[in-house]
Amino acid sequence: MRFHRTTIATAIATFVSLTFAQSEGNTMLPGAAAAAAASSASTYSCDTNVCKLANGCVCASKNPPNGLSPSDTPQFVTVTFDDSIQPQLYKTAKRMLNVTNPNGCSGRGTWYVSMQYTDFSLVQQWYSSGNEIADHTFSHVGTPSDQEIMSCKEMLNTYGGVPNGKIQGFRAPFLNYTKETLNHLSKLGFLYDSSSSALQDDAYWPYTLDYGMANDCWTGICGAGQTKLPGLWEIPMYAVLDNISTPQLMDVYISGQPEDVTKWSLDTFNKHYNGGRQPFGIYVHPTHLTGYPGLPDPAPKLDGLVSLIKTLSEKPDVWFVTNQQLLQWMKNPVKASELGKQDYMRCEQPVIAKEICNGLDDDNNGNVDDGLLNSCNFGTTTFNTCFNCPSTAPTLDTPKPANTAQAGSAGFRYPLPNDCDTKWWDPIGNACLCTSTECQYKDTAVPVNRTAGGNGVASNGSGSSSDANSILNNQLENVFLITVALVATLFL
Numbered sequence: 001m002r003f004h005r006t007t008i009a010t011a012i013a014t015f016v017s018l019t020f021a022q023s024e025g026n027t028m029l030p031g032a033a034a035a036a037a038a039s040s041a042s043t044y045s046c047d048t049n050v051c052k053l054a055n056g057c058v059c060a061s062k063n064p065p066n067g068l069s070p071s072d073t074p075q076f077v078t079v080t081f082d083d084s085i086q087p088q089l090y091k092t093a094k095r096m097l098n099v100t101n102p103n104g105c106s107g108r109g110t111w112y113v114s115m116q117y118t119d120f121s122l123v124q125q126w127y128s129s130g131n132e133i134a135d136h137t138f139s140h141v142g143t144p145s146d147q148e149i150m151s152c153k154e155m156l157n158t159y160g161g162v163p164n165g166k167i168q169g170f171r172a173p174f175l176n177y178t179k180e181t182l183n184h185l186s187k188l189g190f191l192y193d194s195s196s197s198a199l200q201d202d203a204y205w206p207y208t209l210d211y212g213m214a215n216d217c218w219t220g221i222c223g224a225g226q227t228k229l230p231g232l233w234e235i236p237m238y239a240v241l242d243n244i245s246t247p248q249l250m251d252v253y254i255s256g257q258p259e260d261v262t263k264w265s266l267d268t269f270n271k272h273y274n275g276g277r278q279p280f281g282i283y284v285h286p287t288h289l290t291g292y293p294g295l296p297d298p299a300p301k302l303d304g305l306v307s308l309i310k311t312l313s314e315k316p317d318v319w320f321v322t323n324q325q326l327l328q329w330m331k332n333p334v335k336a337s338e339l340g341k342q343d344y345m346r347c348e349q350p351v352i353a354k355e356i357c358n359g360l361d362d363d364n365n366g367n368v369d370d371g372l373l374n375s376c377n378f379g380t381t382t383f384n385t386c387f388n389c390p391s392t393a394p395t396l397d398t399p400k401p402a403n404t405a406q407a408g409s410a411g412f413r414y415p416l417p418n419d420c421d422t423k424w425w426d427p428i429g430n431a432c433l434c435t436s437t438e439c440q441y442k443d444t445a446v447p448v449n450r451t452a453g454g455n456g457v458a459s460n461g462s463g464s465s466s467d468a469n470s471i472l473n474n475q476l477e478n479v480f481l482i483t484v485a486l487v488a489t490l491f492l
């Protein structure tokens with residue numbers, strides 16, 4: 001049995017809107033469900049004989065790129081965080097990513113940052129420790145203007161010290177984007193968008209928009225003559241189906257008890273892992289997972305997620321990556337066995353003889369940038385930064401007001417130049433401490449041997465590869481059997 005696509009799309013529109021309403025306090029695309037019902041879903045078409053990776057073009061597909069077999073393909077997991085970065089939220093995110101990739105490097109994630117309440121010293125710490133910083137607009141608005149997107153990017157660079165060339169991704173607040181949003185991103189030189197939603201039948205690997213959108217087609221965005229933006233990538237967000245087959249996209253933990261959320265998530269993960277190895281995503285608002293006085297304790301939800309992530313990390317071919325790392329792999333797909341050797345997967349910290357304000361603990365005393373941060377206060381707006389405080393609070397129109405300190409005066413911080421990475425830049429000493437192509441780095445990878453049970457898989461010490469895998473497979477398959485019958489009514 002198969003439902004007519006428009007029927008499913010309408011149902012999806014309604015359910016997904018509900019999920020967004022819970023997660024960000026707003027509904028996505030009001031009236032979209034009615035619009036989808038009124039018009040048939042537009043179609044996506046991409047010719048693989050013309051669209052080739054060698055030319056920077058990738059068609060939407062549920063199979064791994066370049067004909068790679070699923071068994072040779074890394075299983076990527078992308079953990080993403082949305083909205084402001086604040087000290088307690090930062091701790092929550094770090095706790096979720098406290099896992100090790102098969103090459104011994106710590107798991108990485110992507111933060112889509114909006115400006116209000118953001119502490120820019122933490123933006124820098126997130127970036128310097130190997131994670132990705134991406135754009136989520138200045139004011140946290142849907143269908144944003146160029147200025148909303150660019151003011152955010154300018155502040156991430158100016159106060160967070162993230163090189164402009166490393167701010168490559170965007171997610172629309174409330175996931176409320178249109179083809180105009182994608183046009184803005186292309187014009188502004190972004191590498192990718194990650195605002196669309198994917199279900200089982202359109203759980204595509206990331207693809208370029210040379211042939212337009214292949215997700216959210218119920219909005220009419222996929223048809224011929226809609227969005228065609230060669231070279232701009234779309235990284236779909238992969239929905240998890242709950243026990244009544246409702247797609248849950250962000251903040252799945254809001255919709256069920258931790259054990260339910262784990263079951264739903266493992267089921268979707270297993271479909272990807274045993275299917276086309278499409279990436280699996282965990283998309284959260286850390287504010288929901290962080291305790292505040294007077295509100296219900298979110299610790300069980302966070303503990304459940306941490307446990308889920310730990311379970312996934314025990315698979316020998318699972319990698320926790322940023323969306324930029326995922327796209328680096330898409331551009332040059334290598335087998336899972338080769339992934340750990342790729343430059344973009346390494347984890348190295350610069351060796352710097354003294355503490356500089358670079359988001360790292362250079363002198364290894366347990367504190368990052370100790371005593372070096374500027375604190376900028378404007379009443380309701382307060383943030384720390386390694387760079388100059390603005391003389392007034394940044395606004396959408398003026399994201400970089402004049403500095404309080406003048407160039408050459410005491411206390412002036414020198415902005416990050418284009419030819420030095422943040423990790424090496426001393427904004428007080430006005431020096432790039434990497435002066436050659438052979439700067440000294442310290443490898444921070446730790447020994448990992450998942451196939452020998454060395455990563456906590458077989459904590460009973462039995463330790464063989466087959467033991468470890470069978471334990472996990474049993475867990476996954478039990479969940480799969482329970483849920484497949486429910487899912488089947490809608491999708492099989």
Ligand SMILES: [Zn+2]
Nearest residue numbers: 082083173174
């Ligand atoms: Zn948001």
